[in-house]
Amino acid sequence: MKRERIKHVLSIVETGSSITVKGWVRTCRKVKDLIFIEINDGSDIESLQVVVEPKIEAYKQLAELTTGSSLSVTGTLVESPAAGQRVELNAEEAEIYGLTDASAYPLQKKRHSFEFLREIAHLRPRTNTFGAVFRVRNSLAHAVHSFFQQREFLYVNTPIITANDCEGAGELFHVTTLDPLKQNKDYGDDFFGKKASLTVSGQLEGELFATALDRIYTFGPTFRAENSNTSRHLAEFWMVEPEAAFNDINDNMDLAEDFLKHIILSVLDECPKDMDFFDKRIKPGLIKNLEKIVSSKFERMTYTEAVKTLIDSKEKFNFKVEWGCDLQSEHERFLVEKKIGSPVILTDYPRTLKPFYMYCNSDSKTVRGMDVLVPGVGEIIGGSEREYRLDLLLDRMKELNLNEEDYDWYIDTRRFGTVPHSGFGLGFERAVQFVTGMENIRDVIPFARTPKNLKF
Ligand code: ATP
Ligand code: MN
Numbered sequence: 235m236k237r238e239r240i241k242h243v244l245s246i247v248e249t250g251s252s253i254t255v256k257g258w259v260r261t262c263r264k265v266k267d268l269i270f271i272e273i274n275d276g277s278d279i280e281s282l283q284v285v286v287e288p289k290i291e292a293y294k295q296l297a298e299l300t301t302g303s304s305l306s307v308t309g310t311l312v313e314s315p316a317a318g319q320r321v322e323l324n325a326e327e328a329e330i331y332g333l334t335d336a337s338a339y340p341l342q343k344k345r346h347s348f349e350f351l352r353e354i355a356h357l358r359p360r361t362n363t364f365g366a367v368f369r370v371r372n373s374l375a376h377a378v379h380s381f382f383q384q385r386e387f388l389y390v391n392t393p394i395i396t397a398n399d400c401e402g403a404g405e406l407f408h409v410t411t412l413d414p415l416k417q418n419k420d421y422g423d424d425f426f427g428k429k430a431s432l433t434v435s436g437q438l439e440g441e442l443f444a445t446a447l448d449r450i451y452t453f454g455p456t457f458r459a460e461n462s463n464t465s466r467h468l469a470e471f472w473m474v475e476p477e478a479a480f481n482d483i484n485d486n487m488d489l490a491e492d493f494l495k496h497i498i499l500s501v502l503d504e505c506p507k508d509m510d511f512f513d514k515r516i517k518p519g520l521i522k523n524l525e526k527i528v529s530s531k532f533e534r535m536t537y538t539e540a541v542k543t544l545i546d547s548k549e550k551f552n553f554k555v556e557w558g559c560d561l562q563s564e565h566e567r568f569l570v571e572k573k574i575g576s577p578v579i580l581t582d583y584p585r586t587l588k589p590f591y592m593y594c595n596s597d598s599k600t601v602r603g604m605d606v607l608v609p610g611v612g613e614i615i616g617g618s619e620r621e622y623r624l625d626l627l628l629d630r631m632k633e634l635n636l637n638e639e640d641y642d643w644y645i646d647t648r649r650f651g652t653v654p655h656s657g658f659g660l661g662f663e664r665a666v667q668f669v670t671g672m673e674n675i676r677d678v679i680p681f682a683r684t685p686k687n688l689k690f
Contacts, residue, residue, distance in 0.1 A: 235308055241277035246311060247261075249321060254308040255282060259358060262299040265291050266283050269296055271325075273307065276359070279366055279507050283314065283322040291532055294330040299654055302334035302341065302360075348677050352660070355681065355690045363516070365676055366508035377500035378662075381493055387449040387476055392436030394455060398640065405460045406431035407469075432457035434660060435474050438644050441620065444477035445647045451476040451664070461685050465674045466563075466612065468663060470683040477657030483593070483602040483619040486656035487579050490606050491532045493660070498524050501669055509631055509669075517671025523609070524669065533574050536582040537561075537600065539570060547573065551644050557586050563612050570607040577608045585668070590630045593619040593654075604658070610654055611668045617658020625649040 235254045241519045243255060247402065256273030264270075269286035284307050299305070306329045314322040340354050341361065351358040358364045379389070395409050402672065409430040412419050420428045436452040456473040502509055502524060513520045535543070544555040544565055550570075553562045561580075570578050582600040585592075592601035606615035621627045627648055631638060637648050666678040676682035681690050 237306075240275045240280070240282045242271070242278055243260060243282055243311065243323075244278060244321065246321065249311050249313050252308065252310055253323070255284075255323065256306040257282075257304070258659070259299050259301055259303045259305070260680050261301060262296075262303075264278075264297065265481045269293070269299075271296070271299060274360075274365075276365055279362055279369075279511055280319075284309065284318070284325050285322055286325045286328075290327070291324060295330060296325070296455055297402070298333070299330070300334045300336040300339065302339045302357075304331040305329060306331070334662055340600065341646075344479075348674065352676060352682065353689075356588045358546060359680075362511065364677075366505075366511050367666070367670055367672060368680065369508050370512075370670055371678065373501050373504045374662070374669060375665060376504075377497040380450075380500070381496045382449075382451045382476060382528055385449070385673050387451045387478070387572055388443070388447050388583065389473065390436075390440060390447075390450045390452055390453065392439040392452045393432070394433055395426075396433045396439075397426070397430055397431055398644075405458050407457050414589060416628040435457055435473065437477065437657060437659065438641075440475055440477040440657065441591075441644070441647055443499050444479050444657065445651075446652060448480075449476070449478045457633060464678075466664065466667075468675055468679060468684060471675075471679070472662035474660040474662055475657060477655060479617075479653050481656040482654055483581060483604060483656060485533075486658060487534060487581070487604055490579070490604070490617065490658055490660075491577075491678050494606070494608075494614070494665075495528045498528050498669060502528075512670045512672075517610075520671045523532055526547065528610075530576060532577045532606070534571075534579045534581065537580055537584065538582065540565075540580055543573060558586065560587050566605075566607050566612045568666065570612070571609050575609070577606060580605050580607065588618070590634050590636060591618070591620050591627070593621045594626055594630070606658075608668055610671070611664050613661075614664045614668060615660045617656065619656040620650045621647060622654050624652065689690075 237256055240255055240257060243253060255273060256271045260272040260274050260281050262271045269290050271284040272281040273284055274281040286293055304317060307323060307325050308327045309323040309325040311321050312324055312460060314320060341357050351361060359368055409432060411425040435456060436454060438451050440450055452475045455470055457470050459469060509521055539637045541555055541557050549568055551564050555565060581604045583593060583603045585594060585599060585601045588601050588603045592603045594601050602619040604617050605613050608614050621630060663675050663678050667675055670678065671679050676684065
């Protein structure tokens with residue numbers, strides 16, 4: 235018989251049909267001579283209750299079932315007399331695939347800490363919370379593609395191994411086949427014959443495609459060897475980076491705002507039960523806040539206005555605020571959580587704080603960078619209008635001591651038919667955090683990579 239996934243079984247309106255489900259046992263208990271099995275197959279946060287009467291052949295076998303065991307059950311779907319569920323399955327036939335040793339199974343009935351679950355990679359996704367996290371993550375990824383595909387952005391795959399450091403920040407993982415323990419080698423002897431690293435951003439390569447194909451986006455893994463053990467940083471994370479020719483900073487802000495609203499709406503629409511779970515168990519008020527964010531316009535503010543607001547607030551900060559300082563997360567969170575209470579887009583940062591490729595304003599002090607800050611997470615998007623004027627770009631590179639030859643291939647975009655263009659990068663895990671309300675970024679990625687932590 236064709237197998238049905240539990241998600242669909244739970245929504246079947248007409249009872250009485252015969253169906254097969256397969257999955258893992260959440261709980262199994264005996265009440266008098268009836269066996270009640272909660273079975274979950276990962277398709278839904280809700281499990282299906284299976285009722286086993288003594289008259290069926292598999293009764294004795296099923297009485298041995300333990301939490302975590304896997305099986306197939308065929309039976310008749312009936313209306314459930316129990317509260318809290320509409321239907322249940324009256325078992326007729328069953329096959330057990332694998333039993334668990336109940337005393338050794340790490341997932342006991344009590345609630346486990348997320349830290350504990352991170353250590354048991356295989357069973358973590360079998361819990362309610364992580365099942366929900368990864369279904370929502372999937373739905374968000376789908377929404378990322380649907381948003382850009384609807385707007386005719388081309389999905390481009392930029393390289394993971396590169397020879398350039400996009401941010402100029404130098405927090406790179408080197409890629410080498412040389413043995414670090416054997417001395418007297420230089421990069422010329424290495425696999426690529428030069429220094430190579432894992433990409434920190436696909437932007438520069440993305441710009442080459444946007445200045446030919448008009449609108450593109452990348453969605454891939456990104457690596458940063460920053461030694462920051464925070465709840466917002468990973469060494470390996472996924473980034474979504476659209477780049478659009480002929481877009482200025484305002485178009486870029488509009489795009490970022492529409493994009494965030496689209497992905498939130500689609501998850502609320504596609505994963506109502508999982509979102510309900512986060513709203514009840516992880517972050518009360520989550521759905522209401524997301525709905526509010528979707529229906530209101532994001533506040534926009536220049537860096538200079540933000541600095542003034544922070545100084546005028548008379549709030550005590552650990553880091554002093556003055557024009558020219560890099561805003562710390564305490565400043566960003568004050569603005570977005572206390573002062574405004576909804577997402578804020580900050581623009582026009584001091585030139586000295588931003589990378590070489592940002593468009594320089596006529597005051598020659600600020601550049602057209604933009605950060606989107608959201609409550610609970612802080613910076614979720616960083617982007618800019620790009621400097622498309624060749625002479626100004628070269629001046630900026632000189633100022634930052636960047637070697638023009640290394641970037642020749644990039645500078646070509648400004649030599650041959652240069653155009654205004656803009657783009658941004660969304661940290662995908664930060665988006666998952668924002669939408670689910672999960673506190674720690676390690677809990678929204680299947681396998682987290684952080685300093686001194688490389689398991690599985
Ligand atoms: P932050 O100031 O938070 O370290 P950043 O300014 O270095 O971020 P960008 O270079 O602007 O970040 O990267 C674009 C986006 O990528 C950020 O807005 C953020 O959402 C995400 N991001 C950056 N670094 C990390 C990281 N280490 N782990 C997860 N996401 C990150
Ligand atoms: Mn940034």
